[in-house]
Amino acid sequence: MPTIKDVAREAGVSIATVSYVLNNKPDAVSEETRQEVWKAVKRIGYTPNVTARNLRSSQSRLIGYAWHQVPADQVNPVLDQFTYFLAHYAEEAGYHILTFAQSPENPLPVYDELSRSGRVDAFVISGTNWGDKRIGFLQERAIPFVSFGRADPGWDFDWVDVDGASGTRQAVDYLVSLGHRRIAFAGWDEGSLAGTHRLAGYTEGLAAAGLPLLPQWIFRGYQNELSGSAALKQYLSLPEDERPTAVVTVSDLVAIGVKNSAEQLGLEIGSDLSIIGFDDSPFSQYLNPPLTTINQPVKQIAQIIIRILEEQLIKSGQPRDFVHELVAPKLIIRSSCGTPLTQRNI
Amino acid sequence: MPTIKDVAREAGVSIATVSYVLNNKPDAVSEETRQEVWKAVKRIGYTPNVTARNLRSSQSRLIGYAWHQVPADQVNPVLDQFTYFLAHYAEEAGYHILTFAQSPENPLPVYDELSRSGRVDAFVISGTNWGDKRIGFLQERAIPFVSFGRADPGWDFDWVDVDGASGTRQAVDYLVSLGHRRIAFAGWDEGSLAGTHRLAGYTEGLAAAGLPLLPQWIFRGYQNELSGSAALKQYLSLPEDERPTAVVTVSDLVAIGVKNSAEQLGLEIGSDLSIIGFDDSPFSQYLNPPLTTINQPVKQIAQIIIRILEEQLIKSGQPRDFVHELVAPKLIIRSSCGTPLTQRNI
DNA sequence: GCTGCTGATCAAAGAGATTTGGGATTTTGT
DNA sequence: ACAAAATCCCAAATCTCTTTGATCAGCAGC
Numbered sequence: 001m002p003t004i005k006d007v008a009r010e011a012g013v014s015i016a017t018v019s020y021v022l023n024n025k026p027d028a029v030s031e032e033t034r035q036e037v038w039k040a041v042k043r044i045g046y047t048p049n050v051t052a053r054n055l056r057s058s059q060s061r062l063i064g065y066a067w068h069q070v071p072a073d074q075v076n077p078v079l080d081q082f083t084y085f086l087a088h089y090a091e092e093a094g095y096h097i098l099t100f101a102q103s104p105e106n107p108l109p110v111y112d113e114l115s116r117s118g119r120v121d122a123f124v125i126s127g128t129n130w131g132d133k134r135i136g137f138l139q140e141r142a143i144p145f146v147s148f149g150r151a152d153p154g155w156d157f158d159w160v161d162v163d164g165a166s167g168t169r170q171a172v173d174y175l176v177s178l179g180h181r182r183i184a185f186a187g188w189d190e191g192s193l194a195g196t197h198r199l200a201g202y203t204e205g206l207a208a209a210g211l212p213l214l215p216q217w218i219f220r221g222y223q224n225e226l227s228g229s230a231a232l233k234q235y236l237s238l239p240e241d242e243r244p245t246a247v248v249t250v251s252d253l254v255a256i257g258v259k260n261s262a263e264q265l266g267l268e269i270g271s272d273l274s275i276i277g278f279d280d281s282p283f284s285q286y287l288n289p290p291l292t293t294i295n296q297p298v299k300q301i302a303q304i305i306i307r308i309l310e311e312q313l314i315k316s317g318q319p320r321d322f323v324h325e326l327v328a329p330k331l332i333i334r335s336s337c338g339t340p341l342t343q344r345n346i
Numbered sequence: 347m348p349t350i351k352d353v354a355r356e357a358g359v360s361i362a363t364v365s366y367v368l369n370n371k372p373d374a375v376s377e378e379t380r381q382e383v384w385k386a387v388k389r390i391g392y393t394p395n396v397t398a399r400n401l402r403s404s405q406s407r408l409i410g411y412a413w414h415q416v417p418a419d420q421v422n423p424v425l426d427q428f429t430y431f432l433a434h435y436a437e438e439a440g441y442h443i444l445t446f447a448q449s450p451e452n453p454l455p456v457y458d459e460l461s462r463s464g465r466v467d468a469f470v471i472s473g474t475n476w477g478d479k480r481i482g483f484l485q486e487r488a489i490p491f492v493s494f495g496r497a498d499p500g501w502d503f504d505w506v507d508v509d510g511a512s513g514t515r516q517a518v519d520y521l522v523s524l525g526h527r528r529i530a531f532a533g534w535d536e537g538s539l540a541g542t543h544r545l546a547g548y549t550e551g552l553a554a555a556g557l558p559l560l561p562q563w564i565f566r567g568y569q570n571e572l573s574g575s576a577a578l579k580q581y582l583s584l585p586e587d588e589r590p591t592a593v594v595t596v597s598d599l600v601a602i603g604v605k606n607s608a609e610q611l612g613l614e615i616g617s618d619l620s621i622i623g624f625d626d627s628p629f630s631q632y633l634n635p636p637l638t639t640i641n642q643p644v645k646q647i648a649q650i651i652i653r654i655l656e657e658q659l660i661k662s663g664q665p666r667d668f669v670h671e672l673v674a675p676k677l678i679i680r681s682s683c684g685t686p687l688t689q690r691n692i
Numbered sequence: 693g694c695t696g697c698t699g700a701t702c703a704a705a706g707a708g709a710t711t712t713g714g715g716a717t718t719t720t721g722t
Numbered sequence: 723a724c725a726a727a728a729t730c731c732c733a734a735a736t737c738t739c740t741t742t743g744a745t746c747a748g749c750a751g752c
Contacts, residue, residue: 001462003738014702019740030700047462051401052738055707060397062444067430080426084413088447096465098408099445101434116347116393118708119442225632253632260634283629286571286599288606349708360732365710376730398708401737464738 002046011040022048061095063309064120066102068127078279078298085302086124093310108137115143122309124148129193144312146305150193160304160325164194165201167294167329171248171276172205174331178340184217184244186231186254198250198278217244228257245274252277252284252293270338280332290334297327348392357386368394407441409655410466412448414473424625424644431648432470439656454483461489468655470494475539490658492651496539506650506671510540511547513640513675517594517622518551520677524686530563530590532577532600544596544624563590574603591620598623598630598639616684626678636680643673
């Protein structure tokens with residue numbers, strides 16, 4: 001592999017001059033020699049060595065992103081798309097993504113090792129929740145990072161998040177517009193931050209429509225199919241006139257749970273019961289009937305995260321305000337909510 | 347950040363000695379000073395700088411893996427799991443994975459840039475097909491790589507692949523054991539290498555069972571839901587006594603296409619028609635009924651790939667035989683094939 | 693003719709590690 | 723007791739690049 005030295009010899013100049021040309025330093029080299037150097041570069045097929053460059057500038061131009069292991073029975077609905085776009089925008093900004101495996105019980109040592117050794121310049125973290133240890137850890141050590149997801153209200157750090165409440169709010173508004181008046185919510189447990197946001201949008205939507213909210217309409221479970229079935233069982237145990245005609249769920253997976261057990265009980269999705277999911281997982285469109293759900297704008301989020309990271313890395317050291325961006329998700333209407341109630345012949 | 351110099355000063359030795367201790371060079375330093383150096387390392391909290399180390403040894407200890415963009419309507423069923431395990435095993439071997447975005451039309455420049463600049467030491471490629479340009483390109487430049495997936499029969503290079511034929515063969519054998527005698531195959535077009543392997547296993551299975559194979563039972567389409575519907579339509583157009591009672595599909599997505607349109611026509615999956623998918627996509631278990639499918643051992647494949655890559659990197663330069671490993675996938679029996687035909691009261 | 697300035701170029705100093713090729717001790721062999 | 727060998731350690735070179743500080747030629751001003 002040719003080095004800068006070879007280029008210098010070939011062009012008959014010093015290596016300093018070559019470096020100036022390569023880095024487009026203005027007013028440092030005459031137009032004539034600039035041309036000569038470029039010609040030499042082309043002639044011997046030179047590409048600068050990234051490692052040497054990084055050593056000199058004490059950076060790595062690598063951004064670490066932890067790849068969360070998902071239990072085999074779970075889907076990580078949007079993380080693969082997110083990673084793709086993250087890589088895409090990072091490359092536009094002259095960085096690359098280093099993906100690493102993060103241990104669920106004890107994530108900190110990997111972050112420590114990667115930053116201490118100079119492997120990465122910054123991190124993108126996701127899958128945050130209340131009390132996320134990584135945030136305090138990274139802040140304490142002044143390691144640049146941006147989070148996809150919020151954490152404790154008192155903590156101040158750079159984050160970008162999907163406005164979950166807006167998503168469920170849109171779902172409720174849509175159901176109301178179809179004529180539904182008894183709308184349930186199948187959510188996650190109290191320990192989930194994202195689950196809390198999504199629940200809040202639901203509550204807000206009912207209130208805005210002037211609809212009552214029965215406590216039995218709110219089911220709290222986990223990220224699995226079973227929670228969906230359990231939610232449905234709870235709803236069906238209610239007296240006829242309190243029984244919900246539609247369910248907003250906290251995720252597509254829970255929506256599937258509701259849907260599958262409803263079908264097994266002979267209910268028809270879209271007429272007997274309307275269902276709205278959350279995530280727009282790739283498979284949601286292939287369900288029968290296709291699932292109406294909330295699409296997370298992961299592409300946009302990846303773009304914003306890289307933008308904020310660039311700012312952080314450029315202004316490192318200098319005081320800077322923390323950035324918080326909430327991006328609205330979008331309701332994707334498919335047929336799991338059927339037609340407006342008023343147009344049905346019941 | 348402390349450097350090796352600081353450790354040397356703290357321990358009262360030269361930096362060479364510290365380096366020997368850090369790299370466990372045998373017979374180069376006494377047990378006593380070894381202890382002293384380690385104590386100094388702990389005391390000042392030193393971690394070697396990866397960039398400097400890499401510059402000196404002219405490597406990056408980074409493995410490039412291209413993140414393929416998947417069309418929004420498609421699922422990349424196993425690639426996210428694969429990436430996770432790849433990262434996991436790479437880390438065990440002292441490497442990291444650099445994920446980058448690869449342009450579908452013109453992938454080569456990125457590979458060129460990443461290897462010329464010394465960004466990565468090697469590549470893992472996937473999504474190969476006949477005539478894959480990356481393979482010749484990397485071989486010509488002697489860039490280490492291992493492929494997840496085969497290519498042209500005449501080409502010799504290191505690859506690991508799922509034995510697709512074994513998968514569909516298992517599917518056919520299973521259906522035969524349930525009593526099916528008219529089994530169809532919904533596949534991909536002739537241009538697909540993996541599709542050809544999967545078709546071969548089907549043909550083989552029928553022959554082994556001594557069953558006839560009607561050409562109309564083979565449908566060739568693409569990786570989408572529509573191809574599944576089209577396949578079903580073709581099967582249903584056959585006279586009653588030629589109509590298949592079971593379909594082996596080339597992917598879960600095609601299986602869903604068959605399933606959804608069969609259901610819309612009032613057929614019951616598992617009794618009127620049995621279906622077997624391929625991939626064991628995360629969602630296949632949540633279908634109603636859950637889909638019997640073929641699970642790809644991605645974890646094992648990732649492990650083998652890293653093992654081969656290590657061998658390549660250690661033996662670089664020395665002559666070495668190419669490694670080809672075919673890993674058998676596993677039939678995951680769920681309920682989309684119902685009960686044995688003989689036990690049904692038809 | 694000398695000083696001061698500008699513009700183009702370069703030598704050399706790192707950046708933080710590894711490794712070569714010896715030195716300085718100590719141990720072994722005779 | 724002395725040479726040879728083994729052991730332990732180090733100075734310096736090296737990996738490839740960026741950047742500082744200096745040199746040098748050319749030119750204007752007085």
